[in-house]
């Protein structure tokens with residue numbers, strides 16, 4: 001029970017990577033606050049996580065809405081008292097050539113992949129800083145370190161997320177708060193199935209593969225600086 005009585009807030013916890021992270025944390029005794037838009041999916045995750053004997057919080061929230069982020073963070077702190085681990089996982093992508101990307105696509109990509117991580121961090125940081133303890137894990141992507149065609153808005157957001165992660169890691173080190181970005185290549189989830197319906201996903205990573213890495217990060221000493229973590233498929237997907 002490596003995370004016994006720790007608390008975590010995980011965005012995008014209704015399915016895919018976020019759900020797998022929530023279950024991996026719960027399996028180690030961590031209480032989990034689960035945020036996403038679809039209540040039913042959150043409740044499913046909460047039911048499975050609760051079977052490990054931890055407390056769960058279901059927090060329907062659109063991370064594209066700053067006031068909902070504020071409420072979700074406040075409610076989590078109000079009920080759990082503190083957040084030891086923040087996992088900014090909710091993501092959005094629309095894969096199109098630049099001439100088809102609308103200003104709305106562009107803003108949405110930045111809002112969901114980047115600004116929501118900033119706003120959740122901003123809301124929870126004061127309590128982490130006061131306790132001089134905490135860990136922030138941002139779900140980035142291979143597209144945060146490598147350019148891919150027809151993924152401009154997504155690439156821009158995930159590159160920015162990585163830049164911000166690196167800066168934050170340095171800034172928060174004196175407060176004993178560790179900050180990481182995990183940058184997976186292909187993971188078989190609804191997100192990738194919708195964005196890339198024709199790609200063969202036989203050898204793609206699973207949400208659980210990514211969750212194991214996220215869980216591993218929580219065991220690192222805060223003296224270890226490991227800001228950007230690249231994860232690629234074993235079938236030769238190139239490292240950046």
Ligand SMILES: NC(=O)c1ccc[n+]([C@@H]2O[C@H](COP(=O)([O-])OP(=O)(O)OC[C@H]3O[C@@H](n4cnc5c(N)ncnc54)[C@H](OP(=O)(O)O)[C@@H]3O)[C@@H](O)[C@H]2O)c1
Pocket residue numbers: 011012013014015016017018035036037038039041061062063064089090091092112139140141142183184185186187188189190191192207
């Ligand atoms: N799958 C891949 O190949 C891959 C590779 C690299 C990085 N990633 C990153 O991994 C993260 C998780 O993706 P995934 O593959 O696990 O996707 P997924 O299976 O589609 O799950 C995405 C989760 O995020 C939530 N979400 C999406 N938009 C949201 C919003 N506006 N507000 C609140 N929650 C929202 C979804 O719930 P609701 O729809 O109910 O809100 C869902 O719970 C993303 O940041 C993605 O960029 C994925």
